[in-house]
Amino acid sequence: MNKNSNLHMTTEEFRKQGHAVIDWIADYYDHIEDFPVLSQVQPGDIRSNLPDSAPQKGRSYEEILADMDSFMPGITHWQSPNFHAYFPCATSGPAILGDLISTGLGIQGMIWATSPACTEVETHVLDWLVDMMDLPKKFKSTSTGGGVLQDTASSSSLVALIAAREKASNGNINEKGYNGKLTVYTSTQAHSSIEKAVKIAGMGKNSLRLVNVDESFAMSTNHLRALIEADIANGFTPAFVCATAGTTSSTAFDPIGEIGKICAEFNIWLHVDAAMAGPAALCPELRFIHKGIEFADSYTFNPHKWMLTNFDCSVFYVADRKTLIDAMSILPEYLKNKGTESGAVFDYRDWGIPLGRRFRALKLWHVINYYGVVGLQKYIRSHVANAQELRSWIEADERFELMVSAPLILICFRHKNGDGFNEKLLHTLNESGRLYLTHTKLNDQFVIRISVGQATTTLDHLKKTWKFISKIVDELEEANH
């Protein structure tokens, strides 16, 4: 991009078209509730409207922006206040603008030297977050650890596993390959990314022990201990425990402190996955979610879920950065430079899988500075309060049962008419386009999940949602008679 070009977009055209895109996005948010929340297209519908081959001659930007409107029927509206599927993926104006600046600068922060600000702002803002969330000081760069941004918690947990694998094997696996002797523990309710990480890391599903859960779907420490002791008796080396602070199915909280004591006793790496729930710790009264976190060797949460920062943005902390770097670092000649040789800088390429890195910290900088700690607390508190209100309405309706206590913003419930009825209810609701919910299974029962957490969801939205659900339930009950 420059002032004069007969090939590239000029800066003058960029100003014009950029303003149009900003307005297009603002218009989208002004009318986001007019779209069906869950896309209603059939497989292939979007592709069938696209030209078979790329254009030989370039098209005007106006035409390309108009293409976006034609894609809209194939969009599921994650930012709609009526999106209650999965977990939130809430964005905000300042996050979008922070990411736009990162995109615009077009820099790549693989090592300190390739843009010192990219590394230093990232380190700094992640140190801020340790204090903001009252996490252990050992996670700060000024201590033995440090934070780094990853794309997703899947990657954060994989990196934690690699570090633990190498620590438990004294770097032997990086040299000789997996030895068939390490074991990994997580609960039956843990996220699928843990099993995926175990497979990617070449340790095989057979090295993964799924620990039973109690009636609240939290990890049983008795079972964890029994599994560990049995493995040691059988010649295995327990290497990694992943505790979950807020499971995906039902926001269950594993007892981190009790698990941590067992990990300390057996010298096992403790990783804590708080992908969605983590930001609750911005509020002192909600810090129960991290009870025992001082035992953790590593920790991850996603500001792109419940902290108003657009996807992708996963925070990963490690207590002992040397172990992580030793496990991940490779230094070819073409990346050698004075900064790295000085030892005074972090080269974040050694903290994750990709070599290249975006300036992701800019969006976090934007969000934290725009809202301030108080603004973020207000946001978290309003969601928890609204979700608890919704929970009370469901609880008061005898046709439904709550499946878990719903400590934060996820409510798992079912109609008492059985799995078939609930499946039908879910599909009818989603096909209406009025809202989007997903399901899980708890104790082998089909359960509907309502996740409250998109940026602009208000109590009024929840009132309308609950009224609509009740109406559909009435109709389905009627049809059943």
Add this chain to the structure above:
Amino acid sequence: MNKNSNLHMTTEEFRKQGHAVIDWIADYYDHIEDFPVLSQVQPGDIRSNLPDSAPQKGRSYEEILADMDSFMPGITHWQSPNFHAYFPCATSGPAILGDLISTGLGIQGMIWATSPACTEVETHVLDWLVDMMDLPKKFKSTSTGGGVLQDTASSSSLVALIAAREKASNGNINEKGYNGKLTVYTSTQAHSSIEKAVKIAGMGKNSLRLVNVDESFAMSTNHLRALIEADIANGFTPAFVCATAGTTSSTAFDPIGEIGKICAEFNIWLHVDAAMAGPAALCPELRFIHKGIEFADSYTFNPHKWMLTNFDCSVFYVADRKTLIDAMSILPEYLKNKGTESGAVFDYRDWGIPLGRRFRALKLWHVINYYGVVGLQKYIRSHVANAQELRSWIEADERFELMVSAPLILICFRHKNGDGFNEKLLHTLNESGRLYLTHTKLNDQFVIRISVGQATTTLDHLKKTWKFISKIVDELEEANH
């Protein structure tokens, strides 16, 4: 973001601040040549200006945008026309706007249902690129394969290795862990991400065979064959060969066809890494870079390097998608849905490491439609022509020697005065802020790399650059006397 809020940025404020950010970016490109290309700050300089803790109360957006100016001394200007370090990471106006729309929509395409357009536009545009670059038809979604976007070639190559690992072990490693029996081959000149992938995959560095290169730094197929035969004789199963089309050090091209025949003979997965050079294949006369590509099981190149698409955007093709999906797929209850069950859709979460996914295809859609095939060809051709012109100037100067033939846009050269002189030359040039070059070692000699490929680099820039280099060389030679 919505119309009225006392917490969030309103859409009205977003319009205003968004326009300001667009103008800030346009101003940046209008003045990009005024900045020192390589940041001149010392470790800690940027951090030392940042507040020790996050603000309690939110700050105005005007203040936050002003923070960006204070970060600029810590920026290395990858988009400067005088950035000749590493490889290009060229962006463009349409790419920035395409990515802005993706950020603005805030959707997450982990599975087809969570935004069908995200999956279908990605599949479609990657099918386009197969035709545009004359790649094997087996890489198309309409055949047995398909394309997917990853963040970087590091991830693409890791995913290829996992698929190959599972194919060679009949899925056994995903079950039982690495068996110590598979071997991986790549040249001594291959990218460091291959060694990193082997380690992450739990196969250990000992399973990696570094194949010798010939005088052009291309893989020796005689040595490859010898290594494979020795491994088989020793009870190993050769599983994966990574050939490089354009090495990082010197743009050497491994003989893909010859390697492919060996892979076919021994039933080994052939992955081709064309991270930087790939887009040359947009021009029929440059398709020598892919000679033999019909043998490849998988292939990666990065539009974020030399195809005007902002970082991150790595294209990954696989010839047999079933093998890839079998190796990577995990399906928990909370992700089950009608689309997936129909079998009629791709769920790209099974094609990579992260579960969540941005709508990255939008920026590719923007770039291909804005430039058209002809515009992209013009861009590639002008860079190659300009780089060859620069090469001829270096060749004509008896003080220098060219280290390789420089087939595309990377020129590797050194002053005949030896390593010390060249190191000093490089540092003097970079400290001037006028340009940014990096180095490598070839045949154990320190070599300066000039990579031509940022979007707006013209022949005039290269003339000034070469004049400046000559002047500094004169001064250093003078000081040596």
